[in-house]
Amino acid sequence: xxxxxxxxxxxxxxxxxxxxxxxxxxxxxxxxxxxxxxxxxxxxxxxxxxxxxxxxxxxxxxxxxxxxxxxxxxxxxxxxxxxxxxxxxxxxxxxxxxxxxxxxxxxxxxxxxxxxx
Numbered sequence: 685x686x687x688x689x690x691x692x693x694x695x696x697x698x699x700x701x702x703x704x705x706x707x708x709x710x711x712x713x714x715x716x717x718x719x720x721x722x723x724x725x726x727x728x729x730x731x732x733x734x735x736x737x738x739x740x741x742x743x744x745x746x747x748x749x750x751x752x753x754x755x756x757x758x759x760x761x762x763x764x765x766x767x768x769x770x771x772x773x774x775x776x777x778x779x780x781x782x783x784x785x786x787x788x789x790x791x792x793x794x795x796x797x798x799x800x801x
């Protein structure tokens with residue numbers, strides 16, 4: 685699956701859907717972002733049931749501000765409309781795969797209960 689470009693216009697529509705959305709906050713000038721990009725793309729090809737999306741922080745500063753992105757790359761995982769993971773840094777492939785496995789395994793009823801309390 686190819687990655688989706690997220691903007692302020694389409695972020696909520698994509699992120700609020702059912703399933704898993706992985707968002708890579710990046711910028712063209714960022715060396716670690718460029719090193720993480722092939723890892724992200726490879727994972728996107730492997731997990732066709734997940735939406736892999738990218739936010740260009742230079743083009744979409746409002747999204748960076750909205751989510752408090754202060755370092756890039758930052759990976760955010762959203763499941764069923766709930767942000768369940770966000771971490772700055774270029775993740776190696778095994779770590780990204782582990783994040784995906786953990787997000788898949790979440791009990792979303794429990795997550796929602798915790799978010800509401």
